[in-house]
Amino acid sequence: MNERISVNSSIHFGKPYVAGTRITVQNVLELINEGLSFDEIKRDYYPDLETEDIKACVDYAIALISSEDIKIAA
Numbered sequence: 001m002n003e004r005i006s007v008n009s010s011i012h013f014g015k016p017y018v019a020g021t022r023i024t025v026q027n028v029l030e031l032i033n034e035g036l037s038f039d040e041i042k043r044d045y046y047p048d049l050e051t052e053d054i055k056a057c058v059d060y061a062i063a064l065i066s067s068e069d070i071k072i073a074a
Contacts, residue, residue: 002056002059002060003019004018004019004052004053004056005017005018005019005025005056005057005060006018006019012024016060018049018053018056018057021046021048021049021053023046023048023049025057025060025061028041028046028049028053028054028057029057029058029061031045032054032057032058038051038054038055041054042054
């Protein structure tokens with residue numbers, strides 16, 4: 001796992017978050033989904049994040065989907 005993303009059962013019920021913050025990967029991905037640029041996310045929502053933190057959230061999501069077993073019902 002990327003060192004910028006952490007999982008701790010005591011923080012946000014075990015949801016992945018940006019290390020050193022309490023900002024969840026989900027929150028960052030939702031902002032990207034809304035069409036915000038990385039600069040807008042940092043400026044308007046999370047000024048403590050670095051561009052590499054936001055990229056790490058995207059990478060985490062890609063890695064999660066890549067490792068997912070897909071079962072198609074017949």
